[in-house]
Amino acid sequence: MTRRIADHYRALLREHGDSAEAAQYSSRESQFRRFAALAPIADLRGKRVLDFGCGTASFHEYLAGIDQTPAQYTGVDVVGEFFDIAREKVPGGHFCLPDALGDAEFDYAFVSGVFNNRRKGNRKFWQETVQSLFARCRGGVAFNMMSTYVDFQDPNLFYEAPERAFGFLKREVTPYVVLRHDYLPKLGSVPFEFALYAYRDAPGLKV
Numbered sequence: 001m002t003r004r005i006a007d008h009y010r011a012l013l014r015e016h017g018d019s020a021e022a023a024q025y026s027s028r029e030s031q032f033r034r035f036a037a038l039a040p041i042a043d044l045r046g047k048r049v050l051d052f053g054c055g056t057a058s059f060h061e062y063l064a065g066i067d068q069t070p071a072q073y074t075g076v077d078v079v080g081e082f083f084d085i086a087r088e089k090v091p092g093g094h095f096c097l098p099d100a101l102g103d104a105e106f107d108y109a110f111v112s113g114v115f116n117n118r119r120k121g122n123r124k125f126w127q128e129t130v131q132s133l134f135a136r137c138r139g140g141v142a143f144n145m146m147s148t149y150v151d152f153q154d155p156n157l158f159y160e161a162p163e164r165a166f167g168f169l170k171r172e173v174t175p176y177v178v179l180r181h182d183y184l185p186k187l188g189s190v191p192f193e194f195a196l197y198a199y200r201d202a203p204g205l206k207v
């Protein structure tokens with residue numbers, strides 16, 4: 001299943017090159033709007049950041065543009081072909097396949113767009129991924145998903161009920177959870193996706 005998804009992104013990269021379209025977004029603005037909903041989990045300057053499903057490291061470009069360049073940036077992806085581009089953009093960054101992450105630890109982990117493609121066991125995938133990322137992070141994890149609060153669902157995408165995701169985090173991960181369902185991934189649309197922040201401690205106390 002992961003191989004099918006990796007082949008899908010490889011094909012997008014071949015067709016579109018380093019672009020928002022290679023990450024399956026309609027535009028860079030839409031890609032950056034999602035980043036804008038995730039980045040406020042904390043002040044990231046001086047922090048160790050993990051970008052899970054990093055693509056070509058566009059998130060780092062976004063952070064640099066808002067003066068939030070982290071001290072350390074690690075990108076993980078199932079498509080190794082993204083890394084050459086990512087390394088050019090972030091010369092000091094570290095990029096690897098998921099299995100090569102070892103026991104590395106971070107302050108904050110980010111997951112943007114990775115849970116959207118329909119795959120076998122979508123719910124298990126996002127829940128296990130968030131749990132394992134959270135275990136590596138001193139500060140917390142921010143991620144997004146498509147919302148069930150929509151008029152139309154694309155059969156190739158996975159939609160989660162925001163209250164279900166919130167409940168899972170509260171019960172299984174941490175008491176400190178923020179749910180954002182207020183932002184527009186596309187200007188002029190409706191809020192069709194949501195973001196969650198899972199903190200290790202009450203926000204602002206430690207990291």
Ligand SMILES: C[S@@+](CC[C@H](N)C(=O)[O-])C[C@H]1O[C@@H](n2cnc3c(N)ncnc32)[C@H](O)[C@@H]1O
Pocket residue numbers: 002005006009023024031052053054055056058059076077078079098111112113114
């Ligand atoms: C929608 S794109 C988003 C890329 C990037 N986060 C962004 O917002 O520009 C999803 C990315 O997740 C990666 N991906 C999919 N499944 C993955 C997995 N199991 N582990 C790591 N990366 C994965 C894909 O290769 C792709 O680069």
